[in-house]
Amino acid sequence: MTLQKIKEGEVEFYVSSEKKLSRKMQVFYNPVMSFQRDLNIALLKALDKKELRIADILAGSGVRSLRILKEVKNVEQILVNDGSPEAVKIIKKNIKNKKAVITNKNAHQALQEFPSFDYIDIDPFGSPNPFLDASIQKLKNKGILAVTATDTSALCGSYIKACQRKYWSIPLRNELMHEIGIRILARKVQLVGSQYDKALTPIFCHSTLHYMRIYFQCERGKSKVDEIIKQHEYFHYNNKTMEFFSSKKNTENDMITAGPIFTGNLWSPELVEKMIGVSEHKEFLKKILDEAKINVIGFYDMHEVASLLKTSCPKKEKLLKYGVSTHFTPTGIKSKLTIEEFKKNFN
Ligand SMILES: C[S@@+](CC[C@H](N)C(=O)[O-])C[C@H]1O[C@@H](n2cnc3c(N)ncnc32)[C@H](O)[C@@H]1O
Numbered sequence: 001m002t003l004q005k006i007k008e009g010e011v012e013f014y015v016s017s018e019k020k021l022s023r024k025m026q027v028f029y030n031p032v033m034s035f036q037r038d039l040n041i042a043l044l045k046a047l048d049k050k051e052l053r054i055a056d057i058l059a060g061s062g063v064r065s066l067r068i069l070k071e072v073k074n075v076e077q078i079l080v081n082d083g084s085p086e087a088v089k090i091i092k093k094n095i096k097n098k099k100a101v102i103t104n105k106n107a108h109q110a111l112q113e114f115p116s117f118d119y120i121d122i123d124p125f126g127s128p129n130p131f132l133d134a135s136i137q138k139l140k141n142k143g144i145l146a147v148t149a150t151d152t153s154a155l156c157g158s159y160i161k162a163c164q165r166k167y168w169s170i171p172l173r174n175e176l177m178h179e180i181g182i183r184i185l186a187r188k189v190q191l192v193g194s195q196y197d198k199a200l201t202p203i204f205c206h207s208t209l210h211y212m213r214i215y216f217q218c219e220r221g222k223s224k225v226d227e228i229i230k231q232h233e234y235f236h237y238n239n240k241t242m243e244f245f246s247s248k249k250n251t252e253n254d255m256i257t258a259g260p261i262f263t264g265n266l267w268s269p270e271l272v273e274k275m276i277g278v279s280e281h282k283e284f285l286k287k288i289l290d291e292a293k294i295n296v297i298g299f300y301d302m303h304e305v306a307s308l309l310k311t312s313c314p315k316k317e318k319l320l321k322y323g324v325s326t327h328f329t330p331t332g333i334k335s336k337l338t339i340e341e342f343k344k345n346f347n
Pocket of ligand 1: 027028029030033037057058059060061062063064081082083084087105106107108123124125
């Protein structure tokens with residue numbers, strides 16, 4: 001395998017010099033995901049936990065672990081695992097730190113061989129499903145679980161049956177699909193957690209390009225889990241009026257029904273505020289902070305509203321009087337107004 005040296009964050013490391021990005025790469029490294037890893041580092045810095053025990057169970061080139069070791073304080077030990085022998089060869093070349101334990105195992109087996117962790121990262125090709133059970137079992141109380149999903153075609157409604165099979169929920173195929181998809185993913189992970197009396201509360205998430213990523217904080221306890229499950233509801237959307245709401249009922253007159261979804265806040269505003277202080281992606285995080293503070297499900301897409309009203313679209317600045325931007329789409333406004341009120345104030 002020929003290697004090339006590259007830089008990301010504060011580290012330099014080797015990756016395979018293959019140009020074409022695919023699962024078949026001998027060692028997987030996607031430079032586009034550096035944004036995701038930057039936010040990951042900011043989140044760990046903002047949490048400022050003591051004596052962190054970390055598991056990077058699908059480590060690829062090891063770049064995430066290498067960056068955590070260099071950029072985050074208080075790491076006690078980090079398990080850097082990948083099932084591919086080629087990946088582990090590169091990981092060993094990249095990471096010389098004594099705090100790293102490098103293994104070449106199936107992720108489940110690697111997790112089994114260690115005591116519980118404060119932070120576990122699941123960054124797979126496609127769905128995180130195969131790794132949820134083993135990871136959640138090995139997550140400490142107050143620990144953080146990071147979950148990436150790249151099978152957005154299922155979560156966002158291109159393949160409804162795939163979403164039902166994999167995420168036990170019906171997706172929505174319209175302007176809200178990314179937010180509903182991330183809420184479907186959150187609920188699925190929470191249901192796996194509930195089997196082990198672990199309540200998994202989202203503290204940060206984003207849907208970017210072809211992937212979604214959610215960070216959960218774990219709290220043990222049956223009543224805590226019950227509180228999470230209470231926040232699982234169906235989502236109803238009216239195609240003709242753009243009205244939407246969530247409810248416990250799995251059908252409502254004149255509405256298309258998706259879900260169940262997690263209806264709670266997807267972000268901790270306090271955490272996002274701290275992340276802004278330590279991240280280079282301040283503009284993006286400020287948008288997320290607005291979303292976290294307004295804490296509503298869904299948004300109004302200004303182009304869709306204009307087309308429904310058969311009118312021209314006003315400037316976004318004008319509509320921001322009635323709400324805030326959303327990172328889910330540049331044309332979305334999260335608002336506390338009902339859609340009818342929003343339409344009245346549209347132009
Ligand atoms: C998307 S890549 C990981 C990228 C990496 N986390 C990063 O930030 O660059 C997924 C990795 O999971 C590994 N993998 C897939 N299935 C596995 C399994 N069952 N156990 C361990 N590793 C596995 C693959 O070899 C691949 O390196």
